[in-house]
Amino acid sequence: MKETEELLKQIEQDIKNNLTPKRYEHSIRVMKRAEELAKKYNVDVKKAKIVGLAHDIAKDMSKEQKLAYVEENQIETDEIERINIELLHGKIGADICKKRYDFPDDMQKAILYHTLGNPNMDELAKIIFIADKTEEDRTYVDFEKLKEAEKNGLNSLMIYVLDMSIKYTIYKGKIIHPDSIYTRNYFLIHNTDI
Template sequence: MNYKEIEEIVKNTISEKRFRHSQGVAKRAVELASIYGEDIETARKIGIVHDIAKEMPRQEALTYAKENGIVFDEIEAKEPGLWHSKLGADIAVKKFGFTPDMVEAIIYHTTGNVNMNTMDKIIYVADKTDETRTIINRKEAVEISNNNLDEGILYIAKFMTEYSLKKDSLIHPDTINLINQLISKKKNGKLKS
């Protein structure tokens, strides 16, 4: 399926506000893909699709998960805000023909993960620094992530964790492990740019 066809389906699935965010993420993913040498069209497609399941009603989401063999871990089960990552990845495969490689970025886009490859990192960063984002100091986050992708991830993961803690949200262990990994690397002067 080409980008325009995918975009049209996404537009008809989610709210206008979230669609504008998704377009912003696609745009920012393209920007980052060109900086870090990843495939532009792939980045754009993942960006537009990443939140496809975000507005699925809870009961529908649970039924979809059950019917499609999607299992939530202990923390995910308690935080419905995390469900759309695995659900969205499954939809991306079945509806848009995404490859397992492409959907990894959707699976990791909310919590981050120590095993993220460059494309996964691009989508994670694009999701938090697109032009519709207001909760983060966007200018600083963009500057850092355009200069050093791992530095950008660390900045964002720390910010998002503080933000979640203030709201009394649970922190997924994948995010804690990611922050620990990047701080350890930073201490050893090994943060990849």
């Protein structure tokens, strides 16, 4: 992997070319939020910034492009991902970042898990997941509750964010991917924060 500053510049250029201006701005805010959380919880700040910036790199590919990408790169998909093709942007983004920027395993996993969550998430993956859902422009965040969870730690934040995103998925009438349920249950059972 390249030096941090050089890599950040390269990714910024790539997402500028591949994402809508709105999504590009979101990526910048997630990078900043990930940096803030990494500092607070003693996680590698450089990695958090790079992954925060790159996490949605595949998001604005068309459905056809996403399906072609998983086919060509032999990425396994499940039934729900084939119905809600949007969900594939984590898997595709992780694969792109591995091949294009030589991301190590932990950074790939943070992108892979950023949409649905996963019980095997490490601290970096948790930070990206939380940063993505709580960047300053997210209107549905209850910032009072968020502050409370932040005091307790990353696992409490995971539960707060999963509750919020599962409720939002129900509100929109969409299918809930079981990975989000498994992840929420995992953190409720294994919450070591308090």
